[in-house]
Amino acid sequence: MLPPKGEYRRMTPEARARLIIDKQLVDAGWLVQDLKTANLGAASGIAVREFMTDAGPADYVLFVDRRPLGVIEAKREEAGENLTATEPQTERYASARLKWTTNHQPLPFLFEATGQIIRFTDSRDPAPRSREIFHFFRPEQLDAWAGEPRSLRKRLADGLPALAEAGLRGCQVSAVTGLETSLAANRPRALVHMATGAGKTFTAITAIYRLLKFGGARRVLFLVDTRNLGKQAHQEFMAYTPPDDGRTFTELYNVQRLAGPALDPHAQVVISTIQRLYSVLSGQPIDDSADDLSSFEVAPPASAERQTGQGRLVRYNPAVPVESFDVVVIDECHRSIYNLWKQVLDYFDAFLVGLTATPDNRTYGFFNQNIVAEYSYEDSVADAVNVGYDVWEIQTDVTGQGGALQAREWVDHRDRATRVKRWAQLDEDTAYTGRDLDRSVVNKSQIRQVIQAMKSAVETRLFPARKEAPKTLIFAKTDSHADDIVQAVREVYDQGNAFCRKVTYGEKDAEGVLQAFRNDYHPRIAVTVDMIATGTDVKPLEVLLFMRDVRSRGYYEQMKGRGVRGLDAEGLRKVSASAEGAKTRFVLIDAVGVERSLKTDSRPLERQPTVPLDSLLKQVAMGTRDDDTVLSLGNRLVRLARLLDDGQQQRIAQAAGGVPVGELGRALIQALNPDAIEQAALATAQAAGITRSAGTLTDAERDAARSARVAAACAAFDSPDLRERIETARREREQIIDHVNLDTLRFSGFSEQADGQAQAAIQAFEDHLRHHADEIAALGFVYGQPWQRRALVLDQVQALHDNLARPPLMLTTERLWAAYARVQGNRVKGVGLRRQLTDIVSLLRFALGLDAELRPFADEVDRRFQTWVFRHNAQRATAFTPEQMDWLRAMKDHIAASAVIEIDDLDFADLAAKGGRQRAWNLFGQELSGLMDEMNVELVA
Template sequence: MGNFDFVKDVFPFIADDCARAESYISSDPLAACVYARRAIDNLVEYLYYDVLGLEKPYHDDLSGRIHNPGFMQQVSPGIIAKLNVVRKIGNKAAHDDHPNISEQAALATVRELFHIVIWAGYHLTAACDNVPISAQFDPALAKQSMALNPAQFKTLLLRTKQERNAHAKAIAERDALIASKDAAALKLQAELEALRAQIKAAQQANTVPDTHDYHADEADTRALLIDMMLKEQGWALDDPHDREYRVEGMPPTADNPSGIGYADYVLWGDDGKPLAVVEAKRTSVSPLVGQQQARQYADCLERKFGQRPVIFTTNGYETQIWDDAGGYPPRDVQGFYKKAELQRLIERRSSRSVLSSLPFDEKMDHIAGRAYQKAAIRAVDEAFDASQRDALLVMATGTGKTRVVISLVHQLMEAGWVKNVLFLADRTALVRQAANAFKNPDTGLGDSVPVVNLLNDADRNAGGRIYLSTYPTMMNLINARDRDDDAAAADGDASLSADSASAASSGAAAPTLKPTLKFGPGFFDLVIIDEAHRSVYAKYGFLFDYFDSLLVGLTATPRNEIDRNTYRLFHLEYDERTGGVPTFAYDLDQAVRDGYLVPPRSLSVNTKFMDRGISYDELSPEEQEQWDSRDWDEDGDVPDSVSAGDVNRVLFNADTIDKVLGVLMQRGLRVGDGDELGKTIIFARNQRHAEAIKARFDINWPEYHGTYAQIVTHATRNAQQIIDDFSEPAKDPRIAISVDMLDTGIDVPDVVNLVFFKPVMSRTKYWQMIGRGTRLRPDLYGPGRDKTDFLVIDCCDNVAYFNQNLPESDGYVGVPLSDRIFRMRLALLETLDAATGASGNADDADGLLAFGGSPDDRAGYRAALARTLCALTNGMDPDGNVIVRPHRRSIEAASQAEWWRHVTRDKAMQASELAGLPSAFRAGGEDDVAGGSHAGDDAAPSGDAAPSGSAAPGGNVAANDNAAKRFDLMIYSYELAVLRAEADRLGRTPDQGYGLYGIAAPAMQPPAIKHAVREAVDALRGPKLRAIPDVAACSDLIEAVAGDDWWNDVTVPMLETARKRLRGIMRYATGGVRKTVFTDFEDELTVTEGETLASGGDVAAVDMQRLREKATAFLRGLGGNIVLARVRTGRQLTEQDLAELERMLIDNGVGDEETLGEAGEQSGGFGLFIRSLVGLEPAAVQAAFSTFLDGSRYNARQIEFVNLIVHELTANGVMSAARLYEPPFSDVSGGGPEELFGSERDVDDICDILDRVRRSAIPVARRAA
């Protein structure tokens, strides 16, 4: 009698595989796991196609079927997890060259198979009465079989492959038969329907609850997870001493008077001494609980072997390392160390030197011998000596950051601190440049240390000491395994081991995949981050958490932000008053004073078109004729104007480019006794802009034969050669026209002219671009005539903008659409559940008037959101992906359908961390999950998503259809605004607003969202698009949504209908995106001597932002202060009012007279500074614009425009009339307020109101003076 005897009556086609799996647990663990994997493969295939009738998944293999949303909706999440365990262990047994699967692992795998078959037999068959629901797997019942010899094992793998191919062929033939709809097809269809009806009837008749304990073996499952993590790092765990190792000398207690203990795992060195002790605790217990016990085990092992092991504590979810003998406190790690890595860790305790006492050797002096460079290295030395593991070097561009880290790496290697180093940069060119610098025999390390550029595929398997990579490449490599042959299959779900099986049949050596991770958490001893700032951490922060290494960051522009900032990443001091304290700082001003860099000077170049745009009415008759003849868009529509933002983006005007190039050629710094233009970089806005600049240069200066100015962009085929030539003083090009590529990291000391032909929004990027000109260049202008400065020709007011020392924007970190949609769905669920009360039942709401529809509609809407989020979570694989693994606990919780029944703020916080993690669920391009439900799930809404072949155009779209995703995000944003307004009405708004989710879209007000949706849908109304059948099928809905009436009292069901029907056709929409247009209109040029550039490298450069924050917090705490009330209500201020406010700010330590005076000067006056902090009362602004909010006099678009003004004044307290021509106002009316209102008087009135509001913050006495 065996554990799986019942399977003959329930699933006879897998009975033999199940019996063989349990029979090989002790004698042949590999074979046991392979047979278990075979069993679930055939079982899932049967359930997927025959019982559930699901459509073929995108990847028709075991993994693809398990993670199909329809399958996950029908199968318990706990069983999904068990299926994945068996799948992965089975793959490991079949694929890995040295899988090292123990008897315990085989037992745990077969036990999981038992739970799977029990569940499937009880819930998805008509033979549920034959399932021993109360039984648990008993190893004593298993029959024992002889182990397979190598030839038999290879035959098993080959047979498995052949059977899988036969199954795939049979499925294809069956699909073809069903599609034919002939008599045989109808018979087959009838048989399948009869089977499903029989199962349904049996399940309905079965009233006995499922009492099986599917979690009885949690300890074994936890041990299996820990085993897998250890084996990833090469620990075989095949010796009895590896587990439950007996130690003596524990402190005696009442429970343990003998002082004998048993360490869960001991990891041994080749010399028989312990390298590490691992203490495992229950998953419900923090790893911290086991620290003291693990330390006592370490004490016992140290006394016995004379070597103190490293301490690991883990509960299967979280892991900590504690090298107390190395001088470090416990810290979180993402896994275990390999043997060699632990050996190095222990050896360093005695072999490494005290860094701060080491003299700089000759090589270090040669690489980085300047005083400030040595000071930077010494600052890092002192930090590391003090057991700090992070350091941040803030050094102006051009001061030799790369040289500093090369010298530092040399010192750390010589002193025994590091062996393997990882250098990370955000661009391929920077990685290549750094690799060459490390290899340089004169200013680098030469051939003494092997350097590996991980961007080169051929180099990846080469042994090295210094590795260099971009962030994305390293993210892709951290899951890589050590390989004997790169052709080895990585997972092999389609067949267990196609490569190895076919090789076995032919007698050839099979390509193999080693089980160990190539880059484990302990592989690198030092990680260097080039240009460390917030956006890098936001995108790639996992890398810095994954590698348990020393960390050194390099940046020219530290970023002080309240939430995520550079200093927090490096665990450095940050003070509200003085700002951040880096490990070492050396700014541009100091470098110029010390003679190591040259300063910039600027020339401001403005043209009428770049400042104000181009208006048709202002052109000459000849130019208007040229305007009318241009091909503006596919529908033949001709605009009345082009905004300043579109000049040099979609419209390129020859005269504008000619005038800027003329300034460069006339005023640019020249070399060679003034005969030759100095090396110049032109920063262009985009590729077409760069091409237009080159074309105009070649037309105007044909004598240079087309080589003088050349384009260097990512689209340039021979870009590196052009850069090399540009770096040579005597070679062309003299002018390099760049789009992003030369902004950072390109060192050409001969550069003396920088042309900013585009606006720059990032302070970090701005100073990187300025850094292209700061390098010293002796004898540039002749013998003894060195480079003393460089010229910035600024065409877009960048210098003036950044000289204001404005607070740096939080910025957009490039959050992928799918991540934002995940968070948006989460926000919708939380808001909906908050509005419906603690029960989570829509029927409990006070009507939810704004939602509209019936309770069934609300329940269906909610269920669709919850199912999709649950499916995304179920597709996250913490075992197979180290990026996902740290979130195992949250994934396991959120994989349960019941977890999503009511989403609280705590749940939302927990689930928000999962946005952006890799998921196997990609079906429908982020559309709703359709299909049935299982126990504990909400009812599925009718018409939730269009099935395959549906006429609804939005029902099936590609997973990478970003147009559909953008439309989803816009509609979801408006739905959230509707639901939040209703929650506000009910007094049930979730706390903290949108801030938790980091969603960009809700920053827009509902009118702006509505306008964006209408504009996007309006683009579908073109005559050419109406000829597309899918678009024509939605013509009525398109007309409605693009209009105005549809939006009056719009409900969530209406929005959802529009989203589902239109999302699939948004890819056809091209409206709003004009064709590239070239013109030649007369432009007007203004050239003025620019401002002196304020330093961007000074870490105190953000003090003004901190002043604003402190002042804002203080003023908001004043409550009903009379003077502050006058500020917020727009009453006229006096000198006495401002003097009183200034006195309070100084008396309360917010700032001193000098800093407050500087703040007032930057804002145009102290009253305007105060107003910008506290804003205006909405009622006061609405009163000022009451005439324009009268619906009887003005239309919806005009009122929407004025409401945007009201929102801005309420938030910022003041607004210039120039803002009326910029987004979001230009989004409502591209032709400005004149076009929208059609009356100059209305526009004048609006400008007068803005001026009155502004003047009210300027004291009367001062204005009169």
């Protein structure tokens, strides 16, 4: 216990520092003793003050089971900035001979402390380097470390066995080896930048397994963004089988998902949200639902911030000591680690490893610019790990301009939580902007227009060959908004409940719906607020519809990441039967200007109110005291009080010094009560020694009494915090349903940004053709005439395709086809079809002006085949027989896929199954060779 404040302040700075250090040692389980009364048998861990050494008295010597293990050099608080200058002094004491003991070697554990700052050096490390720690270690921890032949940092510096690369992608190998190199160099923080879908969690588990098995790490903390992602991570740990052992990770090591305040002492891996650990270490309780919300969405506890001005501080917890973890892996290390919750990371004495797909300058700064692996989204697309995307934009009048409702208009008012409606007149003119939609105002016509525009675009332009709606995820603003969208989707698509489902944390079977969305035919469309916004893996997703704006660039990239994951043809057809091949792209449909809003500052809301609640609050705060204003505000608050839930009532009362919102309203009304004003005026006169009766009061006395009463009733509204909480509660609680302003579709098409990207891709392709004509054999056939006598062979087509698809161009056939469709849509066919390798030939001919339309190569081969067969049959004495025609069609299909057919091809694949070269020779005889040459020229040239 610290002494009373007065006594504490009279102490010298050195004495105050010693007092705090004593308390910290006691909290960590040490018994602090003076040298004169030292009793090393009194406890396992003893800290002896002023212990004598050959170099003089050490401030503290730490004994564990009578064995000296460490020394503490104590300095006054003001010396904190020069604490590293004290290290030589600490080393002298640690290396000196202790009196009355038999220590034969320097003490391994060295501390410098001021009561506010503690620095620690482990002299057993290969290059001993001090580091700041949050608190002293427990005696048993120093004892355990002293019993090891090598320190953790020495084991890491000596290196781990070579990584078994089988089953790992190249980017994962680079990440694991880069991280281990960083750890070997004793760098305290490391950042792994890997694109969404590249397998960050699998990479992290691989590294954790190696640290536990080969590095001797005792326990690793795996921090996640939400409880749902914690479940997902736990499943990946359970599924992971290391390459050198047939057992799964969880059969080898204990993995705990932290759900309460206690760590499992037997767990080698603990999975937790940073919110929960902050609660454990700060003593600030959190609602269980806080684990469900992304740190992008939930701020640190407001009550904690009010308690200290900067948030309740994390404090030492003996049940979760600072040495609990050797390594902390922070999955999706975004903004949550830079605010109040950063204290969790400062608390543990551990290496920090960040995993993210969306780093920004804060991320790089926090991790000391130590980027151990970098694998961008563009790299992942080039490697076919992820897919690219197109942006389709939907604009409507109400989304862009909002709407206006007149006072006295009869409209539905809907309770946000219960969904209960009441039919009532508006108190005031209500103008709203697009940003108010689905918060304070709901315009169902706007929702329907957006969903209808999406349906039309998907069915006619984006995925025209599909027989079912592609798996689609819609991002909503709120749970209430999500409900409205679900109803609109079912109506527009004329489908039942199973077709579209809400996937939010408020749903009872959210996990089951999410699992079905991943793996089953239904639901085709899911609507979420934040449950699938970050990290959650849904590979079949091909459409993302944004019906909410996002201000954070990092969060937006995370949300986009839900669509980037690639999927093979079999996996995609499992849930989308009419898909013709693997997932090659996804489409981002922007219905709220989310692409543009990230590049500009937020625009101010346009308001055209008469006297809305927020204006009444401001008028009263600025000194307006007329009866109409005061009574109007009082009535509004009394009515609002009946609509708010307990939590909202409590938040407002907190800002009003404990006065409920209803009482605030009644106080305003009562302040203008004529009888009460009369009584107040009489009481004032009497207090001044003036005898008055009700009939003799002057107007000035009555006005003074009124002013005093009104001023007292209005005083609370000087607080901007109170005004904001009242207005926020009103917006949150009830929504106006606008049936008056019907929406109109303004635009539905590829975004201007996408058009620019498409034009850039086409320009890069055509420039490449001009500049590299002599370097690519396939292009030589185009420029070197005559074309009609040359055949593009498959390996040359493949070489051209690979050359274009590699960075920096990354011009895949799919991307080029989509780009031409955007820029020259009326001249491009087969947009929704699966691309074949030979479609590069069609792109070549179209880009060089040899063809007026861009058609799939197979379509052009079909057309030319029909012309060629018709001409041949007209010239022959007898037409081709049915069996000959069957063979010719098979050879035509081979040309469509390979750009050429040769005699050896007849003995492979489908042609071999038809009898191969021998059967073809029997059917066509001496004509076979000539027919094949003709087909190579006529169908391809």
